[in-house]
Amino acid sequence: MNLLNLFSKRKSAPVARERLQILLAHERTIAGGSDLVAVLREEILAVLKKHVSVDSDKVQVKMERGKAVSTLAVDIEIPTPTEPLSKLERPKVAAAAAAAG
């Protein structure tokens, strides 16, 4: 592993760049306060919660500010029922499975 690292020579700047992009996308939604992204995030989360149980940290709404157009990216992570579930989710999914059966 160490030898492999020596040869692949992982650069630190791309790591910095990636960490910043992820962090700032998140922080901008919080610090924005009344902005569109924060409102969208809350409403998307509310709609989702009606149908599936999602962790609020797993919903990312990103606005890429561009000169001509801005893009809105919504990234939602939904737990797959096959994976070990958290305590909260278990009864709901069990009920759903029973209904399906």
Next chain:
Amino acid sequence: MAKVLVVTSGKGGVGKTTSTAAIGAALAKDGKNVVVVDFDVGLRNLDLVMGAERRVVYDLINVVQGDAKLPQALIRDKRVDTLCLLPASQTRDKDALTEEGVSQVMNELREKFDWVICDSPAGIERGATLAMRHADVAIVVTNPEVSSVRDSDRIIGLLDAKTARAEKGERIDKHLLLTRYDPARAERGEMLKTEDVLEILSIPLLGIIPESEEVLKASNLGSPVTISNPLSGPARAYADAAKRLSGETVLLTIPTDRRSLLGRLFMRRAA
């Protein structure tokens, strides 16, 4: 028409005061009437970097509170006569700055000068928001380093929300000044590249100041680097940035401290 410029960053130690002094001096050398204003109440340092620490009699707070008239507090630079300094108070608290008082001083300065350059304290508290309050233009000083970029992003948000211009629904011109940049390390992938920082912060670039020994030498001497060693890399980068602020188009380069062997020997002896 006078322009109020705030030099801000969020994070401390990235070069706000150095940049304020260097750009202020460069604009003044180009014949503009310039005042540099220290907003770092309690931790003033612009006077020291400008080499005027022993000439301070009255300060910004004395003027804000009406204890002194503005001309009494202004210190004219001995090297460039179109350059003035309005120092901060070292003993008082930042709460002594009132919003109305600052606004009044800013209006008075606008009448006397072409450029009013406000050196912001670090942080996002009252001192920093007061410094940016009346700005038409902002320079966001950033090091190619994660914590500095993060704090700059925060400050850009504040500039768009808390300035008088933003509240009136007007735009505030924001420029990125990348300081302590090392092109060789960036090329080797050890430092964030200019393009990386620009992509993350998405504000236009005013200039790239190379990491250089000349910056510390200049502050040791109490002279803005654009005065003490105008041919050095950082001085030329600051001078170009000042020209861009005045609306000139200058090709963006990263000037280095190139010196001949003979010149190097000579400089050593002189310093």
